Amino acid sequence: MPVYFIYFLFLLNLTLMSGNNPLILIIEDNPSVIRLLEFKLAKENFRFEHRDNGPDGIEAVKKLRPDLVVLDVMLPGFDGFEVLRQIRQDAQIRETRVMMLTSKNMEDDLERVFSMGAMEFMSKPFKLGEFMIRLKRILN
Amino acid sequence: MSTFLVLTAVILRKKHERDEAYRLRKKEELYPLVLNYLDLDPSNRKEVEKAESDIIKRLKTARDLEVLEDLALEIIYNIAGAEKLKLRQLLLIQPLYTQRYRQLKSWRIENLIQGCLYFVNVINQRSNVLEQIFPLLENRSVLVLHTAASAIFAYDEVATRGRALKKVCMRSGISEMALLELVYKFHNKEFDQMDEEVAELKSIISDRSVPNVNRSVIIKSVADIGYATMADYLHDMITGMQQTDNGIIATSLIHAMGRFEYADAAGLLAEKYSDSPDVTIRETLADTLGKLGNTESIPVLIGMTSDADFGVRVRAVYALAALGEPGYEALRGMEGTEDEIQRIASSIIAQLETGKQKED
Numbered sequence: 001m002p003v004y005f006i007y008f009l010f011l012l013n014l015t016l017m018s019g020n021n022p023l024i025l026i027i028e029d030n031p032s033v034i035r036l037l038e039f040k041l042a043k044e045n046f047r048f049e050h051r052d053n054g055p056d057g058i059e060a061v062k063k064l065r066p067d068l069v070v071l072d073v074m075l076p077g078f079d080g081f082e083v084l085r086q087i088r089q090d091a092q093i094r095e096t097r098v099m100m101l102t103s104k105n106m107e108d109d110l111e112r113v114f115s116m117g118a119m120e121f122m123s124k125p126f127k128l129g130e131f132m133i134r135l136k137r138i139l140n
Numbered sequence: 141m142s143t144f145l146v147l148t149a150v151i152l153r154k155k156h157e158r159d160e161a162y163r164l165r166k167k168e169e170l171y172p173l174v175l176n177y178l179d180l181d182p183s184n185r186k187e188v189e190k191a192e193s194d195i196i197k198r199l200k201t202a203r204d205l206e207v208l209e210d211l212a213l214e215i216i217y218n219i220a221g222a223e224k225l226k227l228r229q230l231l232l233i234q235p236l237y238t239q240r241y242r243q244l245k246s247w248r249i250e251n252l253i254q255g256c257l258y259f260v261n262v263i264n265q266r267s268n269v270l271e272q273i274f275p276l277l278e279n280r281s282v283l284v285l286h287t288a289a290s291a292i293f294a295y296d297e298v299a300t301r302g303r304a305l306k307k308v309c310m311r312s313g314i315s316e317m318a319l320l321e322l323v324y325k326f327h328n329k330e331f332d333q334m335d336e337e338v339a340e341l342k343s344i345i346s347d348r349s350v351p352n353v354n355r356s357v358i359i360k361s362v363a364d365i366g367y368a369t370m371a372d373y374l375h376d377m378i379t380g381m382q383q384t385d386n387g388i389i390a391t392s393l394i395h396a397m398g399r400f401e402y403a404d405a406a407g408l409l410a411e412k413y414s415d416s417p418d419v420t421i422r423e424t425l426a427d428t429l430g431k432l433g434n435t436e437s438i439p440v441l442i443g444m445t446s447d448a449d450f451g452v453r454v455r456a457v458y459a460l461a462a463l464g465e466p467g468y469e470a471l472r473g474m475e476g477t478e479d480e481i482q483r484i485a486s487s488i489i490a491q492l493e494t495g496k497q498k499e500d
Contacts, residue, residue: 030218032214032215032217032218033218035171035175036175036215036218036219039175039179043179124218125217125218125219125220125224126218126219126220127219127220127221127222127223128178128219128223129221129222129223130221
């Protein structure tokens with residue numbers, strides 16, 4: 001009986017701890033990138049959700065209030081810049097931290113990325129280790 | 141008969157759906173294993189070997205190998221650095237490597253292409269693979285030639301890549317686009333080897349046994365890629381050329397000077413080619429003089445606005461417009477030229493003045 005009780009406490013502790021972990025919302029339509037990021041985030045005990053288009057992404061930001069949004073620039077429907085613009089215009093969610101995922105040939109758009117209020121960017125293809133470092137830097 | 145056709149279509153569709161479902165299941169089965177492999181420390185050989193063996197255990201058919209390869213490539217395209225190298229290493233696992241190597245010896249085009257595509261993405265390529273791939277550069281199928289060359293261009297040895305590019309260039313009938321793309325692949329950005337690559341490219345450009353049409357593509361692509369150290373070499377080539385030499389080479393050399401923005405070449409080009417009998421050369425010259433931005437070219441360009449060929453005249457007008465204020469002055473002063481050219485010049489001047497007014 002005490003063994004089960006200890007096990008119960010352990011599980012309870014895990015649940016409570018994971019509840020405090022930062023929530024990352026990934027707005028990205030490439031399933032492979034989503035899986036890679038989720039794998040990395042799970043390894044480091046982050047909570048995560050993903051959406052694969054702009055409108056659903058904005059809804060999720062409003063509903064989930066994530067600690068950080070990882071936002072791809074190229075999205076179906078409307079692009080990442082539009083998602084970012086809408087986030088910044090909505091008083092309730094405008095403080096949300098955003099990290100943009102750009103592609104290599106979009107490096108000229110970096111000024112736009114930062115001027116619109118993104119805190120960080122990663123250009124694809126990216127190093128997973130570097131992604132995690134930048135992510136933690138924003139969260140800290 | 142129609143019942144038979146409908147039945148066949150239904151059976152084929154079912155088979156295809158089953159195949160897709162199987163691939164999806166296999167992919168889901170392999171995904172966590174591959175991600176786990178990606179996360180391992182490569183120096184821990186024991187763990188890496190165990191992870192590899194876990195993956196191999198799940199590869200029972202040729203279809204499974206395809207799923208693993210597709211899955212690894214899907215991830216490779218999205219990541220960089222050490223993790224990418226790790227996955228390229230994973231692609232070398234024995235059953236997959238053996239299968240793809242065997243395909244290089246096949247007589248079927250699709251097998252050859254699949255085999256070559258695999259070797260584009262793996263690392264630590266071996267000499268026996270090169271021995272198999274090199275002869276494919278002579279294959280009748282341009283697709284096989286293209287994938288074989290791409291596989292060789294993944295090698296880090298510039299001399300090997302250069303040998304392959306030369307072999308490709310010796311062939312006639314390759315489209316300009318295909319060759320251009322291959323030169324881009326020859327310039328393997330993963331390795332910082334521009335100087336060695338330049339040496340190989342020079343050897344192809346200077347080799348008169350290479351068909352002129354292919355030499356001209358190499359010259360163009362050298363400029364498009366931006367091998368800056370080639371600019372002087374190409375300039376010297378122009379100096380040494382006679383007007384009677386091959387027009388296609390001259391055209392690409394003039395184009396290259398424009399791409400390199402080699403302003404000092406303007407005088408030499410104008411002197412050599414402004415009265416060339418070849419229309420394409422004169423057109424390219426007009427474009428290039430505009431790009432070079434050297435105002436000393438204005439008299440030559442003004443002369444070209446009354447060229448016998450309409451295309452040359454139009455390009456000369458646009459080139460003058462590209463030279464800034466002194467060029468606009470020349471355009472304003474254009475009197476007595478034919479109506480169409482006058483109209484284009486006036487339209488450019490009008491656009492420039494509207495632009496200026498907006499700026500003010």
